[in-house]
Amino acid sequence: MSFNLQSSKKLFIFLGKSLFSLLEAMIFALLPKPRKNVAGEIVLITGAGSGLGRLLALQFARLGSVLVLWDINKEGNEETCKMAREAGATRVHAYTCDCSQKEGVYRVADQVKKEVGDVSILINNAGIVTGxxxxxxxxxxxxxxxxxxxKAHLWTYKxxxxxxxxxxxxxxxxxxSSAGLSGVNGLADYCASKxxxxxxxxxxxxxxxxQKQKGIKTTIVCPFFIKTGMFEGCTTGFLPLKTGLLIADYLGILHAMDGFVDQKKKL
Incomplete structure (x- = not known):
């Protein structure tokens, strides 16, 4: 009986949050949120060498941001750097960094502070999946x-x-990730980390x-599985719906970054 009550409570909370999010989306579809000007902001993106990280870098390049690109893959990161310049970025800095290594994160972070300046937008995007x-x-x-x-989030925030x-x-x-909200078969470690x-x-x-630090804004993004290579071959089946992977080029996150919201936001 206790288990059923807990399950029912969780279901009602989930439905309540879903309804709130739907109403919020409908309201802001009619009354657009004020856009945040990110031109000149120093934006650090981890995992920028491919996938979503690269797409975010290109979008911020078009918006006039100063880009700091981190990735363990030097070749892929330098390719993103080149693409960002072609997209309009005037200042792009690529650093090879293994985000799983605390000492490496701190070392490269110090290098960024000396060579570029204080990071004003930090996007923790780097991720791996064992599958x-x-x-x-x-x-x-x-x-x-x-x-x-x-753990990389801890070190970059610090x-x-x-x-x-x-x-x-x-x-x-x-x-x-959406896998950071609900358990997924075959992704126990990934879900737990997210x-x-x-x-x-x-x-x-x-x-x-x-602490009334009103100048610090926060955003949490939980996208569905994205077709960037990490989840190649992954499909999900939900009754009565069956869905595939999101096409990264059309992710809502990219449009969200185009109108980057100037307020504290929790998704």
Whole structure:
């Protein structure tokens, strides 16, 4: 009986949040939110060498931002750098960084501060997926999932948030996942790491609110599985609906960044 009550409570909470989000979307479809001017903002994107990170970099390039691109893949990151310049960016800086290594994150962060300046928009986008069932997944791969998908957020926030607070100006963006909201078969470690990233980012949002740090904005994004290579071959079946992968070029996140919202936002 207790289990049924808890399940019913969770269902009603989910439906309530869904209804609220739907109403919010309808309201802002009629009354557009004010857009945030990101021209000249120093935007750091982790995992910029491919996929969603590259698409975000190109969008911010078109909006006139100063780009700081991080990726473990030097070749892919430099390709994104080249594409960003072609898209209109006048200042682009590419750094090779393994976000799973705390010391490496701090080292490259110090380099960015000296060579570029204080990061004002931080987008934690880097992510990996093992795609193995829990008992088939090697321990080291599960640890890597947490290092990249979650722990990297801790180190980048520690590196760049103090300057944002000092300047009373900054925006923290967490690219979580729909898998950070609900468990998925065969993605136990990935879901857990994305749940952790979501919880951490939400906690930081609450901290900034309680401490009245009004100049610090936060955004949590939970996209569905994206057709960028990470989830190649993945399909999902929901009754009565069956859905495939989102086409990255048409992701709502890109349109959201085009009208980057100038307010605290929790999705």
């Amino acid at each position: 193995k069932k829990f008992l088939d997944c090697p321990d080291e791969l599960m640890e890597k999932s947490f290092d990249v998908n979650f 590196a760049f948030l103090p300057a944002m607070i000092a300047n009373d100006h900054g925006h923290l963006v967490c690219i979580s 749940f952790a990233a979501f919880g951490f980012a939400e906690s930081v949002f609450v901290e900034t609110f309680v």
